[in-house]
Amino acid sequence: MGKIYVLRLGHRASRDKRITTHVGLVARAFGADGIILSGEFDESVIKSLEDVTARWGGPFEVRFEEDWLRFITNWKKKGHIVVHLTMYGINLPTIIKDIRVAYSRGADLLVVVGAEKVPRVVYEMADYNVAVSNQPHSEVAALAVFLDWLFEGRELLKRFKNAKIQIVPTLHGKKIIVRDST
């Protein structure tokens, strides 16, 4: 299996703080290896995501890349695959098998999700422009459902390493295990 990274394009610190944080939390919870943030540099988002990883476990990489176009170009040069999530793309049920096959053969995947309007070049460079339904909704939801289909639900049972906090699933109420970090 290859690695999976999420690239968040066009973050605006004034508007997108919470949505980008949700994108990052979804990337981690749904089994990606890391997130690359682009757009405006925003330390508060990076800190939130690193903090969650420190408490709930990892590994999960968070970093900022100013030059996202060079990043995508390099990714493709290495023979890896770029998936761009967009409502204009091919609907997930039609295309997921092709992507699963590429991934199971060892290709790394870069899953690109935009904030503000995504530049045309991203549509052109993407190996797959994938729609999670061709309806307007949310990049947070699109990313979660894409990863859930890719992993066929197994990611919901993923065990994280070095977790200090862990939930015990409960029908009613809250049950948490806290591990001492001494």
Next chain:
Amino acid sequence: MGKIYVLRLGHRASRDKRITTHVGLVARAFGADGIILSGEFDESVIKSLEDVTARWGGPFEVRFEEDWLRFITNWKKKGHIVVHLTMYGINLPTIIKDIRVAYSRGADLLVVVGAEKVPRVVYEMADYNVAVSNQPHSEVAALAVFLDWLFEGRELLKRFKNAKIQIVPTLHGKKIIVRDST
């Protein structure tokens, strides 16, 4: 089949505008019949959701309920089912079949998603407290993945009525059909 409504608890106009809007867009796109907003009254969210429904099709109901506790109480009195999405609940893969059975027998579902801390009474009143993984992420993602599992992916192909705009899925680029509304 029963009806499915989403109840968004504890909306704060200052903080949650975009997240609540994403929750509403996901509810519509992933096949719910409507959303009930609670917490602070926020006309801008209602307008955004109604505007998307007018352009992209429906039906999709949007309304505000001040007294969410009475709403849930009445829902249960009618013999319908309450699902509360929370990371503390039973993980989705363990519980989805029970919920699918109840739904296919005609029960209406109320899917509750919180914003700020959810009051304990919600955990107690819910027939099912469901975790979409027991990891912290996003109510937007949790709702999307829950509905996707409930409908087993069929919602991604849903056709909406009276749509003025429709996307033609495309491998690279954007293709839209706009219908005249004369």
